[in-house]
């Protein structure tokens with residue numbers, strides 16, 4: 001008996017040695033491993049996915065946080081701290097803006113996630129074409145001076161609210177190769193096929209890449225989105241401020257002019273905006289991008305309820321998964337992406353993710369009428385909303401006006417009509433199982 005135990009122990013010992021080697025060994029061609037996930041519980045310290053150094057939580061009394069000088073060379077805890085900071089007028093905030101810090105709108109259930117805040121866009125139609133409101137299509141809610149708080153005229157007939165989209169897990173989305181997204185869309189039935197658009201990558205001299213972030217898939221890189229958000233949500237300029245919130249030739253290099261009740265007013269310098277441009281040297285923007293890129297993918301509800309398990313197959317059979325693509329694999333480590341400006345790191349490369357989105361635009365009858373950088377045809381299209389982490393939100397569709405998944409499904413028309421009808425043809429039990437599945441993501 002003792003001898004048998006010894007042999008068994010030896011076998012287990014050898015297996016324990018061999019297992020990590022076997023697990024770590026990449027299989028050529030397929031080689032994907034599941035991305036690390038967060039349990040979507042702010043009380044669990046599990047957001048970091050291993051991209052770059054982790055560092056230690058910042059204590060400002062001891063030392064200021066240090067931003068990266070290039071993508072990936074900073075520390076996660078410092079980047080997270082900078083993402084969570086509030087800015088004031090002396091930092092360049094405004095003159096018009098929507099919020100004082102990224103975390104104000106990207107907070108729940110963990111830093112980088114969601115909030116119920118909305119931004120507002122407006123424009124009008126001239127000769128059948130969407131044209132931005134005079135001071136830019138993004139109409140800010142706040143200002144540092146009552147004289148320049150934005151008021152649009154009744155001439156702006158195309159108006160849309162848009163709620164926050166979560167950025168948790170977006171580093172993996174950034175690392176999906178263009179070709180992977182294109183092949184996925186090409187395999188969709190013609191009637192449901194999505195539209196992918198090439199959009200400029202600010203940090204790569206506006207080289208084009210397939211857009212994937214935002215309600216209109218208007219950005220392709222996290223650095224470009226972060227520069228856009230710093231400028232367009234907070235009014236802080238930097239060398240990474242591209243953005244497509246205005247047709248003004250100076251858009252991106254300085255804030256947009258202010259649309260006031262007395263007309264468009266140049267508010268981008270003193271006295272309204274006392275800080276010289278660029279207001280940030282780019283370090284904050286790198287910190288935002290790298291923080292988001294270093295977050296884990298939203299993980300499934302745990303344990304998964306029996307109803308959700310039953311609803312899993314229904315999600316495919318009624319046709320939801322056509323647009324809400326379950327699985328992607330990111331490009332291999334070492335692949336140059338973002339117009340050559342970023343190299344896929346080990347922590348993000350060859351990772352299998354389940355975003356439940358094709359990141360493509362579709363006309364499902366909910367289009368907000370706004371055109372960003374995907375051409376006039378995109379006015380009535382929206383990006384398939386990624387459903388990962390949706391159980392942690394309760395304001396759905398781009399306007400955030402739906403509280404239940406069932407109401408949300410009923411709004412699916414156009415290219416999603418068949419899926420909605422199939423859903424409605426299910427038994428009451430099956431419909432409730434499918435909803436349970438969505439709310440387990």
Ligand code: HEC
Pocket residue numbers: 098099100101102103104105106117118119162163164165166167170212213214215216222225226229230233234288289292
């Ligand atoms: C006032 C609220 C607000 C603030 C402040 C804000 N955002 Fe956002 N964020 C939004 C909204 C609304 C969207 C959806 C925008 C759209 O598509 O039109 C969004 C979308 C995003 C996305 C796209 C995520 C995805 O996968 O679609 C990223 C990335 C992002 N924000 C980063 C930032 C960063 C970085 C900051 C700080 C510089 C920031 N945001 C500040 C409201 C905000």
Ligand code: HEC
Pocket residue numbers: 192318319320321322323324361362364366367382383384385386387390395396397398399405408409412415416419420423438
């Ligand atoms: C033809 C493509 C398509 C199909 C099929 C489709 N959807 Fe969608 N879905 C979208 C688009 C596009 C949006 C975003 C629309 C908007 O915000 O205006 C969306 C949004 C959603 C949302 C809201 C997510 C959020 O964050 O606000 C849910 C939930 C959803 N879909 C579930 C489903 C379910 C369940 C099915 C199957 C019954 C389905 N969808 C079928 C394209 C599709």
